[in-house]
Amino acid sequence: MSKQIAITQRQITAICKGAARAGFVAEVLINGVVVRLIPEAQASKAAAGGPSDSELDDELESWDDDRNGSKTPTTPSGYPLGSGRKGDPIQDWYDRLGFDPLTMGRAEMVELQKAAEERWKASILGTPLQRRERLALEKLAAYGPNVAVNIRDVKHCGPDTQDRLMARGYLETVPHHKYPDSADKLILTDAGYAAFKAL
DSSP, X not given: OOOOOSSOHHHHHHHHHXXXXXXXXXXXXXXXXXXXXXXXXXHHHHHTTOOOHHHHHHHHHHHHHHHHSSSOOBOTTSOBTTOOOXXXXXXXXXXXXXXXXXXXXXXXXXXXXXXXXXXXXXXXXXXXXXXXXXXXXXXXXXXXXXXEEEGGGOTTOOHHHHHHHHHHTSEEEEEOSSXXXXXXXXXXXXXXXXXXXXX
């Protein structure tokens, strides 16, 4: 008696077409519904009995070495670290900081982050207030300067707006008692109140 397998002919066809586009040959084993992708160069070996797992591992390692050019540290996506590739958010962040993970350590990263934050704060001072900053100042000014206001009572004052207002010296925050990295109360400074009056 034949038993229906859990994979359809359409799925098998799609797997084979996808493997062919990627330069592989798909091998479907019916008795365990196992799909194994084999490098095209190994297809004849697979037909004769298949390579062992160690042979496949050796083949994949040599393929990785060829792709990377040498045995250099790589990211999970397989790109060499510090390669300057476009579209990798971690590498883009490292590039903006001036950090090289191959030659620098955590202490250097902390120093570079502090320097980048100081540059960012200095760049904020010369820019006009954004819409959300003006709305947050207006709301806080209704309570007056140097009054701690619950963050829920101040709309349009998310983390980015808080950072910008703090960089200008217009705002101070009181950390949340359970989550010290987030603000619980906002305090409009005298400079912030004066800036609101000048609007």
